[in-house]
Structure formats: C-alpha cells, structure tokens
Amino acid sequence: MADARTSNARPPVLAAGVVVVRRREGHWNYLCLRAYRNWDFPKGLVAIGEKPLDAALREVREETGLTALAFRWGSAFAETAPYGPRKVARYYLAESPAGVVSLPPSPALGRAEHHEYRWVTPAQAEELLPPRLKPILAWARARLDQAGAT
Secondary structure, rough: OOOOHHHHOOOOEEEEEEEEEEEOOOOEEEEEEOOOOOEEEEEEEOOOOOHHHHHHHHHHHHHHOOOOOOOOOOOOOEEEEOOOOOOOEEEEEEEEEOOOOOOOOOOOOOOOOEEEEEOOOOOHHHHHHOHHHHHHHHHHHHHHHOOOOO
C-alpha cells in the first residue's frame, strides 16, 4: 500500500534554461538577467510535451534574442533544489560566441520579461545571483575548469 504522503504528491514543475558564457579578454563571462530585484540565467517553464533542452533554447531566444549557442560541453545539466511552489530549474551550459543581447517584449506580457542584462565575471555572478543558483554557478565553473578554461 502506498504511503498517503507520497500518493498525492505531484512532481515538481520543471523550468529549463542555459548558463550562457562568452569569452572576454581571455576569461569566461556569464550572461545574467534581472527581473525586478532578481538575477538569474535565461530560463522558463518547459511546456507539456516539450523536451527540456528545446525549452531552454526557446527561452534563451525569447528572453535575449540570442540564437547561436554552442554546447561545447555536451548536453549535461544541473538542477536546482526545489523552490517556490514545487519548482525545479534545469540548466545547461553553452557558449554564445557572438550576437547582441536584446530584451524583446514578451507577447504574453506586452513588455520585456527582464529589466537588465549583464555579462559578468564569476565573482560578479557570485554577488548577483541568489543562493539557489550558487550550486548552478559552481557546476558551470567546474565544467569550464575541467575543459581547461579560466
């Protein structure tokens, strides 16, 4: 017999995004987006029937206008601990070798989802990002370090 606490449990809501990096002056910089006072990497909800990686690519395109991403480190991902109302965010790591970031309006909102973007150093990302994203940043930094990058 199933435990009553687990039989009614619903799976967490999945969001997917990308830790987007770009080389600047020989070092990796991270693309961070701000909505109100909250900083994050580009991400959004995975639609029913959508693959998480496809959702992550869609969200980067919708939120930043960037379309050319290089998944030099493969399709590995890291997930946040659950937060908010049963939400988990999955992040992939990709390079954006070129392209201008824009903050286009969301058709659903009638305005841009984010107020600002910044390409930041790892130390700056550590300062901007909330505690739930520190393990994601550490994961991305470790992947870059394993590849022999600084």
